[in-house]
Amino acid sequence: MSSVLLDAFAHSDTSYRRVADTIRDRIIAGTYSPSMRLKVPQLCLDLGVSSNPVREALQQLQGEGLVVIAPNKGATVRSIDGRLIREIYEVNAVLDAFFAGRAAQIASDEQIMELIAIHRKLEQAMLKSDDQKRSDHNHRFHALLGEISGNREALTVRLRHRNLMRAMRMKYGFSTNRESLVLNEHEEIISAISARDVPRAEIAAKMHCLRSCDDIISQASIEPAPIAGLEQVGAR
Amino acid sequence: MSSVLLDAFAHSDTSYRRVADTIRDRIIAGTYSPSMRLKVPQLCLDLGVSSNPVREALQQLQGEGLVVIAPNKGATVRSIDGRLIREIYEVNAVLDAFFAGRAAQIASDEQIMELIAIHRKLEQAMLKSDDQKRSDHNHRFHALLGEISGNREALTVRLRHRNLMRAMRMKYGFSTNRESLVLNEHEEIISAISARDVPRAEIAAKMHCLRSCDDIISQASIEPAPIAGLEQVGAR
DNA sequence: ACTACGACGTTTGTCTACCATAGCCACCAA
DNA sequence: TTGGTGGCTATGGTAGACAAACGTCGTAGT
Numbered sequence: 001m002s003s004v005l006l007d008a009f010a011h012s013d014t015s016y017r018r019v020a021d022t023i024r025d026r027i028i029a030g031t032y033s034p035s036m037r038l039k040v041p042q043l044c045l046d047l048g049v050s051s052n053p054v055r056e057a058l059q060q061l062q063g064e065g066l067v068v069i070a071p072n073k074g075a076t077v078r079s080i081d082g083r084l085i086r087e088i089y090e091v092n093a094v095l096d097a098f099f100a101g102r103a104a105q106i107a108s109d110e111q112i113m114e115l116i117a118i119h120r121k122l123e124q125a126m127l128k129s130d131d132q133k134r135s136d137h138n139h140r141f142h143a144l145l146g147e148i149s150g151n152r153e154a155l156t157v158r159l160r161h162r163n164l165m166r167a168m169r170m171k172y173g174f175s176t177n178r179e180s181l182v183l184n185e186h187e188e189i190i191s192a193i194s195a196r197d198v199p200r201a202e203i204a205a206k207m208h209c210l211r212s213c214d215d216i217i218s219q220a221s222i223e224p225a226p227i228a229g230l231e232q233v234g235a236r
Numbered sequence: 237m238s239s240v241l242l243d244a245f246a247h248s249d250t251s252y253r254r255v256a257d258t259i260r261d262r263i264i265a266g267t268y269s270p271s272m273r274l275k276v277p278q279l280c281l282d283l284g285v286s287s288n289p290v291r292e293a294l295q296q297l298q299g300e301g302l303v304v305i306a307p308n309k310g311a312t313v314r315s316i317d318g319r320l321i322r323e324i325y326e327v328n329a330v331l332d333a334f335f336a337g338r339a340a341q342i343a344s345d346e347q348i349m350e351l352i353a354i355h356r357k358l359e360q361a362m363l364k365s366d367d368q369k370r371s372d373h374n375h376r377f378h379a380l381l382g383e384i385s386g387n388r389e390a391l392t393v394r395l396r397h398r399n400l401m402r403a404m405r406m407k408y409g410f411s412t413n414r415e416s417l418v419l420n421e422h423e424e425i426i427s428a429i430s431a432r433d434v435p436r437a438e439i440a441a442k443m444h445c446l447r448s449c450d451d452i453i454s455q456a457s458i459e460p461a462p463i464a465g466l467e468q469v470g471a472r
Numbered sequence: 473a474c475t476a477c478g479a480c481g482t483t484t485g486t487c488t489a490c491c492a493t494a495g496c497c498a499c500c501a502a
Numbered sequence: 503t504t505g506g507t508g509g510c511t512a513t514g515g516t517a518g519a520c521a522a523a524c525g526t527c528g529t530a531g532t
Contacts, residue, residue: 478518478527479529499509
């Protein structure tokens with residue numbers, strides 16, 4: 001069941017996958033900030049590999065939407081603005097509504113129990129202010145909904161956006177009372193699924209997504225985004 | 237060494253993009269059939285380039301979902317089975333419903349007129365059995381709905397599936413009376429948008445997608461479906 | 473002083489050559 | 503027949519070189 005997710009973790013066998021993992025982590029962590037140029041020779045030096053794996057990794061990351069490659073101009077970290085945040089969350093909203101509605105139709109009792117278990121773990125992580133566990137369990141919650149739906153393609157599309165969202169959250173954080181609202185909204189989703197109420201599950205999941213979107217946008221507007229981020233030194 | 241003929245094309249784009257375009261076209265046209273291995277040395281000979289651009293093109297096509305790359309085993313054309321078809325159309329259904337509903341909210345009169353104009357051209361193309369124009373105008377119809385919604389990210393996700401769907405249609409074709417039903421369903425979508433009826437537009441678009449899915453699956457079941465291969469899911 | 477043009481450096485894109493390693497398959501022996 | 507072994511093929515990776523494109527800066531001309 002969870003093998004779908006674990007498979008993506010496995011096989012850091014090849015070099016270009018390790019390179020892609022490293023660059024992805026740095027983008028998510030904010031080491032590479034939006035709009036920053038990613039120069040191939042610099043990355044080669046940093047990561048101790050030649051240009052070939054770096055270029056392949058950048059191609060892969062472009063496919064994930066984390067970087068943008070312009071012909072003859074090179075790669076840059078994808079810039080994030082309010083419009084993009086809203087667009088991504090709108091896509092997530094319709095997908096999550098689909099997942100929740102499907103789950104309300106076909107989830108087994110065991111799967112619902114697992115959802116509740118993950119929800120409790122998420123609650124604990126929030127109480128202990130463990131950001132890493134909070135992010136992981138929140139991810140597991142939504143990924144499990146996707147797995148229950150049985151639509152791997154939709155889950156792929158949905159997870160593709162996760163890294164961009166993690167980069168946003170890393171940059172802007174949560175508002176003070178968002179965490180408790182998240183728990184309430186998750187409980188509403190679980191409740192609707194348990195009741196086999198498809199429209200209610202769809203609406204609950206959609207609203208959960210859109211409220212999260214509003215939260216991050218309000219956070220982003222408080223902290224003025226360092227749009228024209230750091231440039232790399234060494235040129236010229 | 238590249239031939240003189242290829243050099244004449246050379247100015248248009250970078251080499252790995254031309255390679256990706258060529259391989260993509262061949263996958264869509266069925267020259268490279270699902271589950272077929274794509275060996276780098278063979279592609280180098282066919283296309284007159286070295287291995288480096290070929291590998292980058294394959295990475296890009298993997299990002300588009302057209303090929304699957306297994307570490308140390310190489311690239312294969314993504315296998316298509318009934319499950320994948322259904323999953324892709326389900327994703328398209330929720331996105332198209334979103335597009336149509338948003339269009340019912342915010343489409344200008346000019347945009348609705350343009351929708352109608354494209355619809356008429358599609359009608360003409362079907363009357364003349366012009367498959368190329370039919371495919372193009374159908375694409376324009378749905379792409380315009382996406383553009384009207386103003387959500388470029390959603391449109392990107394939606395269009396990413398287009399090539400896979402074209403490959404399917406190329407393989408299985410339409411059922412005999414599907415074309416006239418398509419026209420009726422498009423008219424219902426336009427009618428709902430003109431009436432600013434959001435739920436009706438959403439349902440019409442969703443049903444249009446699911447009926448198209450049913451059609452292609454019934455077509456596919458006539459021909460024995462290809463063997464299901466390993467799927468690859470999402471980013472990290 | 474201002475604009476336009478050209479030289480220059482930087483960076484990307486590509487190719488060649490070569491090597492290491494993982495899979496695959498055929499062959500051979502028990 | 504079955505199992506192991508060896509070789510072949512394809513992938514993955516490195517190094518180095520060159521061509522083309524883009525930006526910048528300086529200079530010449532108006």
